Amino acid sequence: MEPVRVRLDEIIDFGVFVTFVGTDVDSDETVAVYVDRRPFIPFLQAWQGEGFPEPVSFETNRLILSIDVLLDDRCCDGAEI
Numbered sequence: 001m002e003p004v005r006v007r008l009d010e011i012i013d014f015g016v017f018v019t020f021v022g023t024d025v026d027s028d029e030t031v032a033v034y035v036d037r038r039p040f041i042p043f044l045q046a047w048q049g050e051g052f053p054e055p056v057s058f059e060t061n062r063l064i065l066s067i068d069v070l071l072d073d074r075c076c077d078g079a080e081i
Helices: 040-049
Strands: 006-013 017-024 030-036
Antiparallel strands (some): 006 017, 017 030
């Protein structure tokens, strides 16, 4: 799995989940990252109860996900923020 760096254009807060929308720094493709604040186990049980296929799972090997929101120095034509 390759690292992903996204230049954010918008953060949308729906209450139970947040969506980060932006552009992949390397590919210039539009990217959306969804963070769901609901408890995962009840969702997974409901998913399985509806007969949907098992999701693909990857071992993390001590992987840490960090989402830092940092200002890009190149934004705003050099204006102070």
